[in-house]
Amino acid sequence: MPRFFFDITNGVSTIDDTGTEFLNAHAARDAAIRTLPDIARDEIGTRGSHMVSVQMRDDFGRYLFTASLNLSARWLVETT
Numbered sequence: 707m708p709r710f711f712f713d714i715t716n717g718v719s720t721i722d723d724t725g726t727e728f729l730n731a732h733a734a735r736d737a738a739i740r741t742l743p744d745i746a747r748d749e750i751g752t753r754g755s756h757m758v759s760v761q762m763r764d765d766f767g768r769y770l771f772t773a774s775l776n777l778s779a780r781w782l783v784e785t786t
Contacts, residue, residue, distance in 0.1 A: 760773055
C-alpha cells in the first residue's frame with residue numbers, strides 16, 4: 707500500500723516523517739480533510755479564530771493535495 711505524509715500548519719509547521727499507509731490517494735485525501743476540524747477545535751482555546759492546513763505528500767515527496775480550515779468562534783452576548 708502507498709504511504710502518504712500529512713504536513714500540518716497551525717501556527718507552526720509540523721513535518722510528518724512517518725506517514726500512513728492508505729489504499730490510494732483518494733483515501734488519504736479523505737483522511738487529511740477529516741483531521742482538520744479536530745486540530746482546529748483542539749487549538750482554538752480562548753482565541754477567537756484559528757487557521758489550520760494540511761499538505762499531503764506521497765512517497766516521492768511530491769505534494770499532491772492541500773486543504774485548510776478557518777475556525778472562528780465568538781460570543782454574541784456578554785458572558786460572565
